[in-house]
Amino acid sequence: MKLTSPDLSRLGPRPGFARGLCTPFELRLMGVDERTTAKLVAAGELVRLRRGCLATREAAAPPQAVHARDVAARLLALRAHAWRHYCANRSWNFAYSAVSGAALHGLALWTPERRLHIIQEFTSSRGDHATDVMKTERSLAGSIVIDGLPATSVTDTVVDCLRILDFEPAMIVCESALSRGVPRNELEGAVDQAARRRGIGRARSVLSSASALSESAAETRVRLLLLALALSAGQPVQQFKVVVGGRNYRLDYAWPDILVALEIDGRLKYFGGPPTAEVLLAEREREKALTNMGWVVVRITWSDLAHPARVEAMLARAFARARRMRAA
DSSP, X not given: OOOOOOOGGGGOOOOGGGTXXXXXXXXXXXXXXXXXXXXXXXXXXXXXXXXTEEEEHHHHOOXXXXXXXXHHHHHHHHHHHHHHHHHHHSSOSOEEOHHHHHHHHTOOOOOOOOSEEEEESSOOOGGGSOTTEEEEEOOOTTOEEETTEEEOOHHHHHHHHHHHSOHHHHHHHHHHHHHTTOOHHHHHHHXXXXXXXXXXXXXXXXXXXXXXXXXXXXXXXXXXXXXXXXXXXXXXXXEEEEEETTEEEXXXXXXXXXXXXEEEOGGGSOTTSOOOHHHHHHHHHHHHHHHHTTOEEEEEOGGGGGOHHHHHHHHHHHHHHHHHHHHO
16 A cells, blocks of 8 residues: 555644644644654655654755755754754743744855854753754844744844854845845944853954845856956946836946946856746847947856856956957
8 A cells, every 4th residue: 555645734723834844742642653654755755853852755855946044954954953953842931043044034155154043041950952953042032933933133144154153055045135125234233232142353354345226146156256257357346227228227237337247147046946937038138239239248157156266267258358449
């Protein structure tokens, strides 16, 4: 007989964040014993996320968009931790913070940091959370609820990320927050309030040089890469607005004096899902219109960002071509 995922709707109403998740105790309530659970796991119908929490095959399936998988995996791990805790305690005595909070707030992330981060007002016993959970003793004042889960405020979340992450991953989180409308002065105030915490000097350094125009992790990485290169045409204008054929366009980076544009591959900008065919077609049409107007367009991919010399050479060729075109 073919094994299928258990129907979790039989357990009654559940919080939205627990969709597709279950504990071994809940499975036993449904008549699924340990042996059957093991068979379901072996068949791929259930997936063990962490001790005391499993997910159905559908709930654990990664999204189609490659660039969305990392964030999806983080959120799934976080939801598993939360559901196991909630089933045991029926209340929250902590809030997700730092990288975990950033995932809940929907901020861009690019970091190998896989641990869960929480704050709590007291030091819990060793068994309250697994070893992959980093606990910080701090007041829960100002914490909020996102999709039923407790999290630090967006400003506290960002400042915690700036304190603990390396420069580039921290800048990605910071610029993601700024581009989504988090006021810079509120982040500066949160940094001031955290003046005695470790890493606050690093946080100030990142925030002071952050741009509010980077709308994705890729755009932040490109900006930092360009700053590190000695470009013959100087530094570009970010999010440069141009009108071509009566239509308004916004270039990721541009050198308007010589009509050179640097565009980031559209697939890198849609971390919540793949770009539609219409979006990709619009990008191609935009590039064609720009070329017809005399622009030289350089398009880079995620893999290019790991090779600064390659990007520098691509831009040098574009600058030379643009100058030849202007001289003709």
